[in-house]
Amino acid sequence: MSFVPRDAVEKAVREAIEASPRRNFKQSVDLIVVMRDVDLKSPQGRIREVVFLPYPPNKKVNICVAADGDMAVKAREVAERVLTKEELQGLVGNRKAAKKIAEFCDWVLVRTDLMPLVGRTLAPALGPRGKIPIPVPPNANIVDFVKRYRAAVMLRMKDQPQVMCRVGTEDMKVEEIVENIYKVLNTLEGKLPNARNNIARVIVKTTMGPPVEVMLR
Secondary structure, eight states: OTTSOHHHHHHHHHHHHHHSOOOSSOOEEEEEEEEOSOOTTSTTTSOEEEEEOSSOOSSOOOEEEEOOHHHHHHHTTTOSEEEOHHHHHTTTTOHHHHHHHHHHOSEEEEEGGGHHHHHHHTHHHHGGGTOOEEEEOTTSOHHHHHHHHTTEEEEEOSSSSEEEEEEEETTSOHHHHHHHHHHHHHHHHHHSSOHHHHEEEEEEEESSSOOEEOOOO
16 A cells, blocks of 8 residues: 555654553554545445454453353353353343443354344344454354454444544554554455545544544655
8 A cells, every 4th residue: 555655654653652641541542544435335335344453452352252062161261251042042132131242242253053143132232333243153263263353353434434443552562553554454445446546534543642644645
């Protein structure tokens, strides 16, 4: 992505972190990409893509796994919550409990045979929060799946021509954050018909800090 210079991205990341007021919590570093000339009703405008960052942000990610049997046993060693088929059935008609789970879980990994049940119970609460259930094959290594999704972010463009995601934390190396940003930008480039024209602005900011714009070519 030659029109987004690496030195300009690095400069923006450094400025965003330096300009951010100190807080008593670890701030995220967020990336905002503003689009232009993208029809939000077209396939290109309905971006909904999972991106696996090369350097996981130093933030807690709550992974929930819906599974039974051996997969559930292994998931309990690495995931924050495991939902069995019986527990999912108990959520039928209980919107309050489903909402609580949807708020807690950053990612919900679901053994494929339980996807229809999750679709009836959890999906209605996950959707409005920009979250989706992720199908997991029955013979998959759930430990590897959980580890992988700790480094995942969701790119989602719905009502506004922009995407925003976490690309790091203020205590990470600048070079690592820059690599994460390029992974997101390269993913977007593959989804847009003309990235050079469609990407209007690239902005970096911390949770509580001012936005810093990357100077594009």
